Amino acid sequence: MIRRRGLVAGACGITSILLWSASVPGTRLAIEGIGLFRAAAAVLVLGGCFLILLTSARNRGIRWVKQLSRKHLVLCGPLFAAYEVLLYTAIGLARSRGEAIAAGLANYLWPTMILIFSILILKQRARRGLLAIGIVVALAGVAVSSSISTGGLGQLAHDFWPVPPAIGIALLAAILWGLYSVLAHKYPQRHPMGAVGVYLLVAGATLAAFQAGSWQAVRWNWSSVVAVIYMALLPNSLAYWFWEIAVRDGSVHTLGALANLIPVLSAGVGTVVLGIGLRWEIFLGAALVATGAMLSHAFFRRQSSQSVRARSDPPPESHSGFRADPGS
Numbered sequence: 159m160i161r162r163r164g165l166v167a168g169a170c171g172i173t174s175i176l177l178w179s180a181s182v183p184g185t186r187l188a189i190e191g192i193g194l195f196r197a198a199a200a201v202l203v204l205g206g207c208f209l210i211l212l213t214s215a216r217n218r219g220i221r222w223v224k225q226l227s228r229k230h231l232v233l234c235g236p237l238f239a240a241y242e243v244l245l246y247t248a249i250g251l252a253r254s255r256g257e258a259i260a261a262g263l264a265n266y267l268w269p270t271m272i273l274i275f276s277i278l279i280l281k282q283r284a285r286r287g288l289l290a291i292g293i294v295v296a297l298a299g300v301a302v303s304s305s306i307s308t309g310g311l312g313q314l315a316h317d318f319w320p321v322p323p324a325i326g327i328a329l330l331a332a333i334l335w336g337l338y339s340v341l342a343h344k345y346p347q348r349h350p351m352g353a354v355g356v357y358l359l360v361a362g363a364t365l366a367a368f369q370a371g372s373w374q375a376v377r378w379n380w381s382s383v384v385a386v387i388y389m390a391l392l393p394n395s396l397a398y399w400f401w402e403i404a405v406r407d408g409s410v411h412t413l414g415a416l417a418n419l420i421p422v423l424s425a426g427v428g429t430v431v432l433g434i435g436l437r438w439e440i441f442l443g444a445a446l447v448a449t450g451a452m453l454s455h456a457f458f459r460r461q462s463s464q465s466v467r468a469r470s471d472p473p474p475e476s477h478s479g480f481r482a483d484p485g486s
Contacts, residue, residue, distance in 0.1 A: 167408030170400035175416055177400075179423035181393040182262035183431035184385050185249045191382025194250035195365045200386045202242060202362025205394035209355030212399065222349045226356075230347045237338040238354065239361035241331050248328035255432040256440070257324055259425060263443055264300045264328035266421045269451040271336025279340050296450025299421075300325065302443040354398055421447040 188197040214220050245265055252258035270293055276282040277289075321329075347353045425444035429435065 163407045167404045171404030171408055171416060174397040174401040174404060175420055175423070177392045177397040179420055180427045180431065181389065182249060182259060182424055183428045184389045184393065185246060186252070186255060186258045186432060188382055188385035188389055189246070189250045191379060191385060192376050194246065195368060196376060197250075197382070197386065198243065198246035199362045199365035201246075201389040201394060202358045203366060204362075204386070204390035206355045206357070206359030206362055208391055208395045209351050209358065209398070212395070213349055213352035213355060217349070217352075222352050223356075225348050226353055227345060227347050230342065230345045230353060231356075233345060234338055234342050234347075235353070235357050235360070237334050237341070238357040239364075241334040241338060242358065242361050243365065244327050244331040244334065248324045248331060251327065252324040253322070255428075255434050256437065257322065259428040259432070259434070259440055260300065260443065261324040261328040262424055262428065263421050263440075263447050264325050265332050265335075266424070266447050266451070267296050267300070267329065267332040268335040268339070269417065270296055271333050272339045273336075275336050275340040280344065292450045292453035294450070295453060296447045299443040299446025299448075299450060300329075302439055302446060351399055351402060358394060418448045418451045421445075421451075 185197070185201075188201060191197065192200070213222060248261040248265070249258045252261050270289075273282075273289065274293075342350070421444040422441070425440045429437065429440060
């Protein structure tokens with residue numbers, strides 16, 4: 159029975175990673191179809207409603223709303239909502255589909271940001287000099303992948319400063335997600351999926367209100383409809399649920415190692431779905447981002463890692479802790 163639960167958890171974790179790997183091209187297609195903020199509003203509202211309904215079904219009612227941690231709502235809610243808005247803005251402002259993939263890779267610096275905020279907030283110990291190497295390698299990956307929109311590596315130093323808005327906003331989103339993850343770990347939520355649903359719904363409703371006068375002008379097509387439904391129900395909903403099962407019943411170390419493959423998988427899926435061709439800059443950049451994340455994680459002291467696992471054992475109905483996004 160235990161072995162079966164472990165296999166199910168592993169399958170859920172792999173499924174979540176695959177779903178998140180396609181989130182950047184899915185987001186870009188939705189934005190190209192109906193516009194930046196309208197696409198974000200549609201995805202967030204639909205995804206939020208789905209998670210709220212799912213949580214209500216699992217708890218046989220909406221009493222779970224009264225059990226939400228207020229500290230988590232106040233500290234983590236705004237960070238989560240801001241992260242979603244910034245990520246959509248970064249992908250939407252990208253000057254090309256290639257730069258949209260590069261923005262997605264910049265967002266995948268969040269594992270390193272989690273480690274940095276773990277040092278600052280949770281007082282974990284790490285070999286900070288070696289951690290810096292991981293950060294530099296990951297940033298180099300973002301720069302290399304961005305070179306496809308700046309005239310190649312030869313023009314990178316000249317064209318990359320100031321930093322393109324899409325890349326800068328994606329980096330800020332990564333910082334916010336790292337801070338959110340650490341605070342969510344420090345102040346666990348009893349019903350994390352329900353809380354995420356609330357955050358998604360509030361962020362989406364706010365964006366929808368800003369675009370209230372423009373919805374009638376939206377011309378839906380099959381590609382944008384499929385992209386919105388995919389993003390709302392899979393990366394922004396079911397992937398979170400599957401990941402919760404994975405971190406609860408599976409091997410956290412194995413899942414963490416697999417999560418480092420998201421940049422490479424995302425680059426591969428993005429080049430195919432967005433039709434930009436196989437560019438070595440994107441795959442080299444993705445590999446560097448993944449390597450930087452693994453280096454940063456590997457240089458944490460084992461004692462620190464063990465203390466985190468001890469503190470992160472949640473109550474039976476909580477199952478909280480560090481969770482990936484990411485890439486939505």
